[in-house]
Amino acid sequence: MSSDRIRWSHKSLEELRTFWNVEIGPALRRNGHDLDERPSYQDLLDVGYGGVQDALRRHHDLTLGEFLESVGYVEPDSEDGYAWGIDDETSIEELENFLHTARRRRGLSENTVVSKRTRLARYARLYRDLHGSANFVERARDRDTAPTENQRAMAVFDELDVELGSPQSKLHHLADVNDFYKYLSAVRSVATYNPVADFRESVYSKWTRETTDDRDSRDLPALEAADIQRVLDAGDGLEDRLLVLATCAWGLRRGEVAALHHSQFVLSDDDPRIDFGEERKNGPGAVTLLYGLETLERRIGTLADSEQWNGYLFPSRAADSGHINPDTVTNRFKRLADNAGVRVCGETPTPQLGRRFWYRTYLDAVQSLASQVETIAEEQGSSDARVVVENYLGEVEARRRRRELMRERLAEAFDNQSTELSVSSAD
Template sequence: MNSQQETINWSQKSLDELREFWYAEIETALRRAGHDLESRPTYQDLVDAGFSGIAYTLREHHDMTLTDFLRSVGYDGPGSEDSYQWGIGDETTIDALEAFLRRAERKRASSTADSKRYRLATYVRLYEAVHEMAAIVDRVMDVDNEYDELRRVEAVLNELDDDLKSNESKLRYLSDIRQFYDHLETRHGAPFNPTDNVDHTEIWTQRLDGEKDNPALSSAQVGTLYTTADGPEEQLLVLALCAWGLRRSEVAGLHVSQLVLDGDDPHIAFDDRKNGPGTVALIYGVPELTDRLDALGSGDREWNGYLFPSTESSSGHVTGETIQARFKRLAQRAEVRVRGEWPTSKTGRRFWYTTYNQAMSDLLDNLDVIAGEQGSSDPSVVLKNYLSEAERRKYRREFMRERLAEAFEG
């Protein structure tokens, strides 16, 4: 018996986990064995690669044939010329899904696009099952449907919450679903994205990270705060907490002498920083920071160099409590709440962390194709072993900058 087959506990895998295993492990092994993944693998191909156990598991534990399973991961049945079967009755939505995936295939490995196809098919089928219709595109074309559609999407995500075991898997579903709605906005003219404000982002992220008492602002909420901000000082406050991930005390005492803005690596330098590095990269918001410095320097000859100065404090700058109070007042004006409460500086800092994790996930998705060529199912191996530190930093910042721009610029 193949040693690889012996190590796979097939019977313990859910159907969703089998599909994830297909994309992560089996297709990589088939590609390494020389199989053309544009054509449907046979049972013998799987046997030769050491994965014969999947057929028994599908039949005995999931009441599914191998043909049905292969169809669910993007392969037509034997001799079939039909396109992928989405399993819904709305042609407009199917056309939009196919257009979205064609763009995804141009940007990423085909296996990644196949994984997206499966997760999106699961979503649209659940949507139709829950709401007895699948006119997803038509629904988001009418701005009057925005509130109702948020509730509709949340109802489907609740079904996913029940069906899926892993919070990491749930977040991958949500990421793909959100990207599809982003596509409807940018390419089809939809006036809103109903996934921007769903509660599941915070819930699943905190379950995954084990930090249930430290919720995060969503990307849409950060954008609302930034848009509501009254002038450059409040905008800088949002940038410092959400785009740079600073603690409120660090924001309060930020001084011009700490800023290194020349060259390709703008950053903030800290002589002594709790539980972290001595520098913080300024990935986003440098022009706004520069404008704020110019305004402070030209408007007050007695300026002491602090970005949030105070003439009433012996330190020359505001306190962390003042930063907290200002952030809360801004949230109240913007009517932004997190779990029914006014957000704190920690929710802004938590946004930075969750956004960084999402950016890293995007980066790893884009390294899938390189990993496959190197014979690895884990793109993090490529990140660690095949890219220099300068390249890793460059790519991390590019993906993080893109995520932050989505939040602050919409």
């Protein structure tokens, strides 16, 4: 395979590891490299695969060394190839034991393990900076000092509260640290107590309130129409555009996007839709498609030209499922946003923020229609204009008008990209 034709940015970490084993490793061997020895960047350049380093840095926030660790190599002069940035050997050993357990016994993906390690390392380094040493494992052995250690841990999370942009990120850090301490006490019998055990329910419960469902709060971060325009501009072809459409104009979850199959689409009548059946989590079994049909049909037509197409809109030959995984959807979306220079609350947005845009757009359409019949509501003595919408207009007419309003709002994000005249609704 010519390295010039490799679409590095479209490969998930799982796909890159598979590509390493199937393509890069054999190429190194053919070039005379002993695969028992850790290859260098120059070795990769020699066989034409130097592009992997840039892809890891730009799209997965990993160094080449961190990636090589995940395929069986270690950094020189290091036991496992990761620089924790602390000097307490006991804490490092237990952190590595915890991640080994997460990887091997709990079956977590390598991408998830890498994310956990990054968050735990941030906690460890902050702990060291604040308290002079990262000996938090040793300190968790003595229950008599629990109140003091609670305060030390709280000081670290007070710093994280300032440093981290989103409550979701803060909760992820707290969850990983909590799991680590539970592992020390329940599995390893190293710690006698968990200093962060009740943080989520007490001290930092505000983070949980800030991450309640979109229906309960409009203060959560979300993409705006102008952001989506820029993300689309950063895309490269039908596949990227469809991924953004599926998230931001159809309101699909990242797992639903990854597993989209042509058999789910009903395009033969006046109500084009995606049929998820009765197993869809927390949502209607069908999503009406009134935007993105042109892109969808072009994507299906392009894929159908291949005799090897398996029916998935985002196929993957490397994955057992036949389609890309949800992490790949997240990575590609973040890559587009990063290339477009889009930031929300100081962080690169995820597909969830695109889905949140869709939900708010739909909610705005519902509220706008209610405002249009507010006068009628007042005449009828009703305090809820939405009730009058259904009673006065009827279900069919109300749905038609909501979709018209939805079209106007989605046009701000998408119409400058194409001539498509469709929008999406949850009706």
